[in-house]
Amino acid sequence: MKLASSISSRSSRKSIDDNMIPMINIIFLLLIFYLVAGKIQTSLVKDLELPENTEQNLVKQSTSILQISADNTLFFNGTQISLAELDTELSSQPDDSELNIQLYADFRLTASQLDQTLERLRQYNVQKIEIISQQPL
Amino acid sequence: MSLLQQRKPKRIGLTALIDAVFILLLFFMLSSTFTTYNSIELQSSNSNNSSADQNQNDTQFIVLYPDDSVARRESRGTRLEAAKLLQSMDKQNPVIVLPISQTNVQSIVTLLTNVKAAGFNNVTLGSPIE
Numbered sequence: 001m002k003l004a005s006s007i008s009s010r011s012s013r014k015s016i017d018d019n020m021i022p023m024i025n026i027i028f029l030l031l032i033f034y035l036v037a038g039k040i041q042t043s044l045v046k047d048l049e050l051p052e053n054t055e056q057n058l059v060k061q062s063t064s065i066l067q068i069s070a071d072n073t074l075f076f077n078g079t080q081i082s083l084a085e086l087d088t089e090l091s092s093q094p095d096d097s098e099l100n101i102q103l104y105a106d107f108r109l110t111a112s113q114l115d116q117t118l119e120r121l122r123q124y125n126v127q128k129i130e131i132i133s134q135q136p137l
Numbered sequence: 138m139s140l141l142q143q144r145k146p147k148r149i150g151l152t153a154l155i156d157a158v159f160i161l162l163l164f165f166m167l168s169s170t171f172t173t174y175n176s177i178e179l180q181s182s183n184s185n186n187s188s189a190d191q192n193q194n195d196t197q198f199i200v201l202y203p204d205d206s207v208a209r210r211e212s213r214g215t216r217l218e219a220a221k222l223l224q225s226m227d228k229q230n231p232v233i234v235l236p237i238s239q240t241n242v243q244s245i246v247t248l249l250t251n252v253k254a255a256g257f258n259n260v261t262l263g264s265p266i267e
Contacts, residue, residue: 020151024155027158027159027162028158030162030166031162034162034169037169037171038168038169038171039169039170051247052246053247053250055175055250057175057176102176105242107242107243107246108242109241110240111236111239111241112238112239114242115238115264118262128178129179130176130177130178131176131179131242131245131249132176133174133177134174134175135172
């Protein structure tokens with residue numbers, strides 16, 4: 001009796017393991033797909049929607065990331081800051097350092113709102129400013 | 138010999154492996170994106186000022202209106218589509234885009250992209266005008 005129950009439990013465990021193999025195959029396939037096709041990107045702040053652009057110009061490496069949301073809130077390297085704090089941040093950079101900034105600006109911002117920030121960046125001699133847009137889906 | 142024959146191969150438990158693979162899968166599903174980002178490089182202030190100062194007469198100013206129409210600064214009354222205006226301009230000379238202050242970023246990005254795609258290499262975004 002004991003032997004029979006032991007055999008049946010062993011065979012049921014074996015069949016569960018065997019049934020899991022196709023699932024594991026699919027999960028591995030999904031994993032490989034995400035590993036190959038996906039890219040880990042800068043996370044955008046809440047409600048920030050980038051302008052769309054069909055021309056391909058790949059984004060290069062940059063030292064700092066500045067995001068401006070639709071309500072004109074600034075985020076420097078992921079931290080919310082005011083314009084005055086941005087001044088402090090930019091002025092604290094060593095003179096000989098080459099500061100490159102990627103600007104993630106919401107597509108609804110107006111030119112005058114964008115210019116407030118661009119003006120600051122130009123004041124502090126930022127070497128390179130890149131406006132980031134996204135490829136339409 | 139009989140001992141060797143009696144030894145059964147050990148089954149490797151799959152549960153731990155599946156746990157790890159699931160965690161990896163979740164991580165990649167949540168953190169990866171398929172959106173392609175493009176960039177438009179703006180000229181720095183120094184190169185912008187120097188080129189604009191040196192070739193003040195050659196610099197071409199494009200006024201960008203909120204409805205995406207454009208005009209030469211000298212003839213702001215005549216609004217055109219960007220493609221038509223760009224055809225009439227000299228590609229060798231620097232271009233400065235002057236948006237009207239209410240123009241949105243989408244329109245600015247579209248125009249800057251079109252100007253660069255038309256073969257203008259020296260393109261800058263100027264301060265907005267009223």
